[in-house]
Amino acid sequence: MIRFDYQEPTTLKKAFSLLEKHGDDARVIAGGTSLLIMMRQRLLMPKVVISLTRIPKFDRITYKPNDGLRIGAGACHRDIELSPPVKKHYPLLHETFRKVAQPRIRNMGTIGGNLAAGDPLTDPGASLIALDAEVTLTSSKGQRTVRLDEFFVDYYQTALEAGELLTEIHVPPPERPGWSHIKFTPRSIEDFATVGVAITVKTSDGTCEDIRLGLNSVASTIVHAKKAEAVLRGKPITEAALREMAEVASTECEPTDDNRGSAEYKLDLIKVLVRRAAEEAVQRAS
Amino acid sequence: MKQTIRVTVNGRVYQEDVEPRILLAHFLRENIGLTGTHIGCVVGECGACSVLLDSKVVKSCLHFAVQADGREITTIEGLAKDGELNPVQEAFVKNYAFQCGYCTPGMVMTSYALLQTNPNPTEAEIRKALAGNLCMCTGYVQIVDAVKEAAKQQSTAKV
Numbered sequence: 548m549i550r551f552d553y554q555e556p557t558t559l560k561k562a563f564s565l566l567e568k569h570g571d572d573a574r575v576i577a578g579g580t581s582l583l584i585m586m587r588q589r590l591l592m593p594k595v596v597i598s599l600t601r602i603p604k605f606d607r608i609t610y611k612p613n614d615g616l617r618i619g620a621g622a623c624h625r626d627i628e629l630s631p632p633v634k635k636h637y638p639l640l641h642e643t644f645r646k647v648a649q650p651r652i653r654n655m656g657t658i659g660g661n662l663a664a665g666d667p668l669t670d671p672g673a674s675l676i677a678l679d680a681e682v683t684l685t686s687s688k689g690q691r692t693v694r695l696d697e698f699f700v701d702y703y704q705t706a707l708e709a710g711e712l713l714t715e716i717h718v719p720p721p722e723r724p725g726w727s728h729i730k731f732t733p734r735s736i737e738d739f740a741t742v743g744v745a746i747t748v749k750t751s752d753g754t755c756e757d758i759r760l761g762l763n764s765v766a767s768t769i770v771h772a773k774k775a776e777a778v779l780r781g782k783p784i785t786e787a788a789l790r791e792m793a794e795v796a797s798t799e800c801e802p803t804d805d806n807r808g809s810a811e812y813k814l815d816l817i818k819v820l821v822r823r824a825a826e827e828a829v830q831r832a833s
Numbered sequence: 834m835k836q837t838i839r840v841t842v843n844g845r846v847y848q849e850d851v852e853p854r855i856l857l858a859h860f861l862r863e864n865i866g867l868t869g870t871h872i873g874c875v876v877g878e879c880g881a882c883s884v885l886l887d888s889k890v891v892k893s894c895l896h897f898a899v900q901a902d903g904r905e906i907t908t909i910e911g912l913a914k915d916g917e918l919n920p921v922q923e924a925f926v927k928n929y930a931f932q933c934g935y936c937t938p939g940m941v942m943t944s945y946a947l948l949q950t951n952p953n954p955t956e957a958e959i960r961k962a963l964a965g966n967l968c969m970c971t972g973y974v975q976i977v978d979a980v981k982e983a984a985k986q987q988s989t990a991k992v
Binding site for chain 2: 551552580587600648735736
């Protein structure tokens with residue numbers, strides 16, 4: 548392992564001043580499940596590692612009926628999975644987080660670290676997009692809120708600017724009762740998805756009132772499939788419409804060949820899994 | 834530069850000076866001599882280094898020792914009490930749940946953590962919990978049998 552200095556600020560303010568002082572030489576760590584591996588592989592070689600785990604309440608999860616869910620960036624995946632309001636009001640999130648890697652990783656890795664890494668293979672982003680989540684980005688100069696689908700910019704690139712930290716994830720009260728999550732893993736259960744699909748839908752008398760569709764492991768970022776949503780929104784839900792939506796979703800994705808499958812295979816898989824997920828979500832909505 | 838950390842391992846307090854780059858797994862083995870925690874892949878894939886950190890099972894190769902400052906750790910050496918094996922360890926012995934034994938400490942720690950939160954797991958739940966603990970000898974059937982028996986033993990012991 549490379550040599551570095553380790554700092555544990557006890558307030559966000561101190562974290563920002565460390566970030567300002569060390570600039571590009573510094574990296575923040577929370578759970579460490581991603582950063583540590585990259586440091587071992589010498590992909591990242593920070594001179595200073597700033598831990599955010601001693602900042603009070605950074606892992607807090609709160610829920611208010613009119614405001615929704617607010618998750619501190621330092622909350623680990625396992626705590627979100629087991630949070631009573633998440634189980635009760637956000638079954639899609641509960642289902643998604645219980646599928647992330649396995650408990651040892653979920654006990655360590657944090658949601659802030661997951662999203663800020665900008666890794667397109669991980670599960671939470673797609674489901675959070677399907678629930679209209681937004682993230683709070685904070686710096687010493689102030690705060691801004693960014694929709695999660697606009698936060699993901701490119702492969703391992705996010706909207707985070709120098710000196711900024713992702714501090715909170717806000718998930719508004721769910722407006723669409725139907726949901727589904729499919730994580731397809733051909734090798735073993737704790738692997739990254741070959742294709743991951745998250746969907747929420749609101750129906751009325753067999754018509755789709757509104758829908759959100761997020762996908763992971765299908766492009767250089769986690770994808771919000773807006774064109775596919777538009778195919779179904781406001782239309783009667785028929786088998787043909789669901790097939791067309793899934794077809795369009797596949798055109799919004801650009802998967803690549805890897806050891807989880809070829810790009811061609813993944814495109815076929817998207818068409819099947821989006822349709823299946825939509826069918827299940829519609830069933831749950833009515 | 835070395836930093837001083839204070840950790841409680843298996844009930845005993847250790848104060849040590851460590852470089853920030855030392856992994857918790859290496860700290861346990863090399864600084865305080867608890868070599869029961871095994872190191873396999875060192876990138877969080879194999880699970881051999883699983884330990885409990887503040888009662889939660891984690892991979893000690895994905896953690897810097899300095900991050901554990903002030904926290905409590907349980908390793909495989911901490912499971913037996915007064916010379917008596919823990920029921921999970923006992924069940925692993927009885928069911929021949931190891932071949933080369935390299936993955937065993939991680940398997941036992943993960944199984945122990947599972948039974949702490951879910952004392953009566955189904956086979957599917959056991960297999961799910963153990964996903965991420967790799968046995969290169971592929972002796973998974975006996976391991977799952979051992980966890981089932983440990984669960985049974987623990988529930989009868991409580992009655």
